[in-house]
Amino acid sequence: MYILAHWQGRHSLRTAFWWNLVAVSVLVNLVEITLVQPRAGSAGFVSVAAAYLLVARGLVFAWQAVGLVRSCERSLRDHLDGGWVTGAYAGLVASVVIGLTVSFGTFQSLVISARGRPAPLASDASSYTLGYDRTSGSIRLSGVLDHGLTRDLRALLAAHPAAHRIVLNSPGGQIFEARGAAREVMRSRLDAYVAHRCESACTTVFMAGERRYLGRHGRLGFHGYRFEARQENPFMNAAREQDEDRRFFRERGMTEAFAARIFSVAPSGLWVPEPRVLIAGGVVHEVVPGPPYPSPKGSSE
DSSP: OHHHHHHTTOSOHHIIIIIIIIIHHHHHHHHIIIIIGGGTTSTTTHHHHHHHHHIIIIIIHHHHHHHHHHHHHHHHHTTOOHHHHHHHHHHHHHHHHHHHHHHHHHHHHHHHHHTTSSSOOHHHHTTEEEEEETTTTEEEEEEOBOTTHHHHHHHHHHHOTTOOEEEEEEOOBOHHHHHHHHHHHHHTTOEEEEEEEEETTHHHHHHTOSSEEEETTOEEEBOOOOOOGGGOBTTBOHHHHHHHHHHHHHHTTOOHHHHTTTTOSOTTSOBOOOHHHHHHTTSOSEEESSSSOOOOTTOOO
């Protein structure tokens, strides 16, 4: 069996190094960079990312390292040139360094995401306000989209299954939490309404609405993404996150021309399109004068 043969050091040094160390490491790193790391901080994906780290950086690497070391020892016993063995050990060290660099971003996202899971931190409690208005059947969300929002929104929707609308008033916040909240909005098929402001990451939650309404004095603001210093690493970048959200916006009905502009403004600026531009761009379905805003068909308030 191939796996067992490597573990026992029965492969040639060339096979153990180039195929079982280098090729496997490249594959593991590519999967983590392209598939795992971009979603590591997303609600619902944390356990998957953690399991991947355990398997790839624990079990797989142990298999690679033990097999390579044993192949090196056998090669020395067979009087192979020690230079090849030294090169193999150097490659093993390089593999460790590269693997740690790649996994740093994944692990960092897991730690940051986990901060809001067991219980809201004191800072989280004042970041956003989430509640349910029985009179209008609306979920009301205001403030910064921070850690714990997805969890709290899911619990609120479970407690109030009759909710059919989310009212947003936010300057933005964590993009991973915005994506998690957007999934909950889509799962509950909520309409979205903005009476005042919905900017930056908040627009991701707004675009998740079944029908999207803008108040007469409401505004939507778009700009490019940036990460806080604690989140920055070589394999997590704003451009990739913007591309992911741009695809989501297009799936929700935003026109290609509008989607091409939403991240063109620097993170320090803000693009606030006119209502007619938002409607033409497939972002807003209707501009309404204010509450009472439209109710779902067949419902009464």
